[in-house]
Amino acid sequence: MAARLFYTDEHDAFRTEVRKFVQREISPHIEAWEEAAEFPRSLYRAAGALGLLGLGFPEAYGGTEADGFHKLILTEELSRPGSGGIIAGLMSHGIGLPPIANMGSDALKQRFIPPILSGEKISALAVTEPSGGSDVANLRTTARLDGDHYIVDGSKTFITSGMRADVITTAVRTGEPGMGGVSMLVIEGDTPGLTRTPLKKMGWWCSDTATLYFDACRVPAANLIGQENEGFRGIMQNFNNERLMIAGMAIAAAQVCWDEALAYARERETFGRPLSKRQVIRHKLVDMAQRIGSARAALELLTWRVDQGQWPIAEVCMLKNTATQCMEFCAKEAVQILGGAGYIRGVKVERIYRETKVLSIGGGAEEIMKELAARQLGL
Numbered sequence: 001m002a003a004r005l006f007y008t009d010e011h012d013a014f015r016t017e018v019r020k021f022v023q024r025e026i027s028p029h030i031e032a033w034e035e036a037a038e039f040p041r042s043l044y045r046a047a048g049a050l051g052l053l054g055l056g057f058p059e060a061y062g063g064t065e066a067d068g069f070h071k072l073i074l075t076e077e078l079s080r081p082g083s084g085g086i087i088a089g090l091m092s093h094g095i096g097l098p099p100i101a102n103m104g105s106d107a108l109k110q111r112f113i114p115p116i117l118s119g120e121k122i123s124a125l126a127v128t129e130p131s132g133g134s135d136v137a138n139l140r141t142t143a144r145l146d147g148d149h150y151i152v153d154g155s156k157t158f159i160t161s162g163m164r165a166d167v168i169t170t171a172v173r174t175g176e177p178g179m180g181g182v183s184m185l186v187i188e189g190d191t192p193g194l195t196r197t198p199l200k201k202m203g204w205w206c207s208d209t210a211t212l213y214f215d216a217c218r219v220p221a222a223n224l225i226g227q228e229n230e231g232f233r234g235i236m237q238n239f240n241n242e243r244l245m246i247a248g249m250a251i252a253a254a255q256v257c258w259d260e261a262l263a264y265a266r267e268r269e270t271f272g273r274p275l276s277k278r279q280v281i282r283h284k285l286v287d288m289a290q291r292i293g294s295a296r297a298a299l300e301l302l303t304w305r306v307d308q309g310q311w312p313i314a315e316v317c318m319l320k321n322t323a324t325q326c327m328e329f330c331a332k333e334a335v336q337i338l339g340g341a342g343y344i345r346g347v348k349v350e351r352i353y354r355e356t357k358v359l360s361i362g363g364g365a366e367e368i369m370k371e372l373a374a375r376q377l378g379l
Contacts, residue, residue: 006069006300014070018077021050030081031346033206039086041122041164047090048119057101061113068303072248079252082260082348084355085207087249092161092207095242096123096169099184099234103226112167112186124165126156126187126212127235134368136171136235137179141214143172145221150174150185152193152217158362162210163198165189170214175229184231186223193217203355242363243316244299244306247323250359251295253352254327257334258288260348264338275337284333291326298322314376317369324360331356 025046033039047053055070057063078087093116100108115121129139141154152172156162166189175181187194193215201209226234262285265276275281298319305312334349335342342349360366 006304011069011073015073015077017050018052018074019080021047021052022077022080026078026086027081030083030086030206034083034085034351035205037200037205038208039089039206041119043090044119044122046119048117053091053093053119054117057097057113057117058109061101061109062117063113068244068307069300071245072299072303075245075248076252076255079249079256082253082256082351083204083206084249084253084352084358085204088160088204089207092125092165093117093123094245095238096125096161096165096167098238098241099125099169099225099231100186102237103184103234104186105222107222108186108225116167121166122161122164123167123169124159124161125238126159126162126168126170128156128158130155130157130211134364137182137232138177139171139173139182141170141172143174143183143185143219145174146218148221149218150221150224152185152187152214152219155211155213157211158199159210159212160207162212163196163208168212169225171231171235179232181229182232182235183228184225184234185219186225187214187217187219188223191217191219201358203351203358239364240311240313240316243320243369244302246359246363247295247299247316247319250320250323250327251292251299253355253359254288254292254295254323254330257327257330257349257352258285258292261285261288261330261334261337264341281337284337288330288333291329295319295323295326314373317364317373317376320363321360321366321369324356324366327352327359328356 025043051064052074054063055066055074059065075087097113097116100112116123127136129141131140132138141156143150143152168187168189170185170187172183172185173181174183194217195213197211199209199211265281266274268275302312302315302319331349331353335353338349341347344350
């Protein structure tokens with residue numbers, strides 16, 4: 001009942017539409033896509049036609065009016081097939097596009113936002129480097145102004161949609177060492193001097209991930225996002241949104257684990273009784289439900305606060321850790337409940353179990369989240 005404090009009939013109708021989309025366009029194919037380590041570009045266009053890619057972006061550029069709860073619903077419904085990779089890949093514009101939308105010139109917005117929201121082009125964010133991830137202020141990829149172009153040299157790694165992205169929002173160093181010398185550029189996928197190497201991962205198989213190499217890439221100076229040497233602020237704003245999204249993904253995945261474990265426990269019989277009638281199994285399910293409920297309550301409250309214009313950074317950092325720990329616990333317990341069946345490919349909990357660590361690392365590792373929260377709390 002508490003959820004009705006935040007959700008309306010409009011949200012319910014939106015959930016119904018997204019669920020139909022997932023059942024029609026994703027669920028029947030997810031096993032094949034996972035094994036193939038990719039999904040078709042046509043899925044972006046299908047999602048774009050339904051307005052799913054435009055949630056929360058300006059209507060003037062093809063976006064769709066939405067609040068944070070529409071985004072949570074989208075994440076929950078996309079999670080139903082049990083593949084975090086499909087969310088990461090299909091929604092990579094959720095981290096690649098906000099810097100352009102929030103800081104870019106009108107010309108940049110007009111050029112790049114509409115084709116990305118329609119699904120015609122794919123967006124990625126390139127911040128992490130081989131030399132470090134969370135230490136953004138010390139990134140090494142350089143952009144040197146040469147006439148009306150920047151010359152970009154360096155590399156980025158662990159880039160979601162890195163192989164197929166047409167529009168790469170890239171953090172570069174244009175000035176002095178530290179956060180004051182960081183800028184953001186839009187680098188197009190066909191830029192000469194850009195090469196890409198695919199990375200094989202423990203999980204998120206159907207989402208491509210790459211290392212990018214920039215070798216004297218000439219990027220138009222007009223592709224600068226905002227002002228030179230003021231990119232660090234945009235990156236940090238992006239991280240806050242990303243961490244809230246990651247928390248939503250983790251809790252949704254935990255819910256999928258609970259659903260599959262509960263269904264199996266009710267169906268599977270041992271010694272003449274369903275597993276769900278065994279106290280040890282019932283208690284596992286209660287422990288899972290308890291953690292999911294607590295994490296979801298925090299997620300919904302923080303989503304509401306962000307919609308009110310607040311940015312409780314410490315609470316978002318702690319929520320990310322709470323949510324990813326909840327996912328890890330539920331995935332472990334679900335595999336244990338399914339037993340041997342939980343160790344076989346094609347079962348959702350097996351796939352989610354392999355995917356747990358990426359969310360506790362990506363968007364800021366668990367240890368970094370604790371340190372950021374400690375600073376915000378004045379510790």
